[in-house]
Amino acid sequence: MKSIHVKILIIAGILSLACTTKVSEWVLLNSLPNQYTLVYFHSAALTETVKQQNSAVTRELKDANVQFKNILKQDIKKPYYALYYQDRLFSKYSDINELKNLSASPLREKIADELMSGKLCVMLYLKTDNQPKDEASLQLIKKTLASSPFGEIITLVELSRNSKEEKHFVSMLLNVEDDLKGINEPMLFGIFGRFKALEPLIAKGITEENVSLMINFLTADCSCLIKDNLPGTDILFTDKWENPTPALVNKILDENPSLMHI
Amino acid sequence: MEQDTIIIDSLTSRPLPKWLTDQRDGLNTLQPVKIEMKEDKSLNISLIVTGAFILLVVAVLTIYVLRRNKNKK
Numbered sequence: 001m002k003s004i005h006v007k008i009l010i011i012a013g014i015l016s017l018a019c020t021t022k023v024s025e026w027v028l029l030n031s032l033p034n035q036y037t038l039v040y041f042h043s044a045a046l047t048e049t050v051k052q053q054n055s056a057v058t059r060e061l062k063d064a065n066v067q068f069k070n071i072l073k074q075d076i077k078k079p080y081y082a083l084y085y086q087d088r089l090f091s092k093y094s095d096i097n098e099l100k101n102l103s104a105s106p107l108r109e110k111i112a113d114e115l116m117s118g119k120l121c122v123m124l125y126l127k128t129d130n131q132p133k134d135e136a137s138l139q140l141i142k143k144t145l146a147s148s149p150f151g152e153i154i155t156l157v158e159l160s161r162n163s164k165e166e167k168h169f170v171s172m173l174l175n176v177e178d179d180l181k182g183i184n185e186p187m188l189f190g191i192f193g194r195f196k197a198l199e200p201l202i203a204k205g206i207t208e209e210n211v212s213l214m215i216n217f218l219t220a221d222c223s224c225l226i227k228d229n230l231p232g233t234d235i236l237f238t239d240k241w242e243n244p245t246p247a248l249v250n251k252i253l254d255e256n257p258s259l260m261h262i
Numbered sequence: 263m264e265q266d267t268i269i270i271d272s273l274t275s276r277p278l279p280k281w282l283t284d285q286r287d288g289l290n291t292l293q294p295v296k297i298e299m300k301e302d303k304s305l306n307i308s309l310i311v312t313g314a315f316i317l318l319v320v321a322v323l324t325i326y327v328l329r330r331n332k333n334k335k
Contacts, residue, residue, distance in 0.1 A: 199279035210282060217285040231281035 024120050025247035026222035027193030033234035034086060036066040038102075042079040046070065050079075053096050063238045064103035085233065090175045091168075104238045107159060107166050111191055112237060118245035120153045121192040121218050123211075126173060126200070127160050128184050137186045137206040144211040149259055150219060153248040169235065173197060176233045190214045194241045196232040219249055219259075 021029075038061065040054055058068045066083075081093040083102075093099055111122045125141060127134040138158070145151040161170050161184075173189055174180045176197050180187070185203035188211070192198070198217075201210050253260055277283075284290050 198281060201279075201282075202276065205276075205278060210278070213282050213285050217281055217290070220285070220290060223291050231279065 021222050022218070022247060022249050022253075023220055023222045024192045024218040024249065026227070027196060027230065028115065028241070028244055028247075031193055031196070031230060033065040033194045033196070033237075033239075036064075036090075036236045037069060037084045038066055038099075039069045039071050039082045039084065040079065041071050041073045041076055041082060043072070043074055043076050057096065057099055060099075061103050063240075064236055065234060065239065066103065066236055083236075085172075085175065085236075088175065088178075091171050102168050103236055105166050105169055107157065108169055108195070108235065108237050111155075111157065112195060112240060114155045115192065115195070116241070116244045118153070118248040119155055120150055120215070120247070120249050121190050122155045122157060123214075124173070124189040124191055124197075125156065125158045126170070126187040126189065127158055128186055129160050129162055130184075134186050137188070137203070140206060140208065141188060141211055144208045148212065148215055149252060149256060150215050150249065153252065154215070172233070172235050173200075176200065188214075190218065191235070192218055192232075195235040195237045196230070197235055198232045219253070 038057070040050075042050070046054075054068065054070065061068060078094065081096070081099060083090045083093070111124070114122050123141065123145075125134075125138055127138075141156060145154055145156060148154070159166055159170065161174070163170055173187075176189070177199055180200070180202075183202060186206065187200040187202050188206050189200045190198040198214070201207075201214070281290075
């Protein structure tokens with residue numbers, strides 16, 4: 001066999017492997033999270049105290065998907081911090097103390113651990129704290145997961161949109177789409193890869209069919225169409241994505257080839 | 263607690279996320295190429311090109327013969 005034929009065979013093998021990688025696994029292994037930018041807007045020269053404060057902030061955020069910038073802006077009355085995701089303004093902070101735990105929090109740690117342990121995804125149920133409203137959709141999600149062959153490799157977590165401890169996380173989730181802050185309804189976010197949150201299912205949109213479609217999306221072969229236009233918003237989080245456990249979804253699909261779909 | 267509920271029916275009023283509708287409609291995978299019948303114009307083109315070629319050759323030869331006869335006279 002000529003060497004060119006061997007090369008073609010090897011390349012074809014690699015390509016065929018790449019195309020059978022599932023969306024959730026491919027994103028975790030290959031897709032770097034998009035960067036946030038934290039900007040300190042000020043109208044006067046920076047004092048030593050502010051420089052030290054900002055250095056401390058930079059140190060705290062050094063391992064996260066965020067960069068820090070100082071920007072001189074004449075037309076402001078008071079200095080402030082602003083958090084941007086690409087060109088979208090997510091939050092403003094008038095006080096440096098509000099930046100505490102910006103890049104990490106207990107629930108984000110837990111979700112990252114789940115993703116790194118080979119789980120397909122984490123479904124985050126953002127509650128309104130209106131119990132009757134929250135409970136109906138929650139039961140439906142639990143029922144759908146219980147009946148799904150992938151239910152065991154999906155972690156369901158609940159979070160109140162009024163949580164003080166997770167206020168930064170809640171704020172980022174409610175910025176995944178620009179109108180979410182004004183919608184006081186239960187929301188279901190699919191979180192996968194390196195903390196990428198899909199645009200959520202909301203209120204009556206949380207149906208068995210739609211939850212199943214979310215699972216289908218994440219268990220599908222990662223086509224070029226998906227790779228080129230990945231949906232979702234990356235959540236700000238400390239980088240800890242080295243050496244994940246192999247995806248558990250492959251074991252289920254190997255044991256049940258009938259579940260395979262594209 | 264009706265006052266904190268705005269009327270959102272995400273299945274009708276608010277569009278579903280694109281990733282979900284694409285998955286539902288099978289648009290996340292490469293679509294097979296649609297084969298469409300096209301009108302075959304190759305015969306017409308061939309006739310026109312041949313005709314033009316013949317006319318060109320006749321014209322060139324005519325000019326050549328006329329010039330040669332003129333030079334002989």
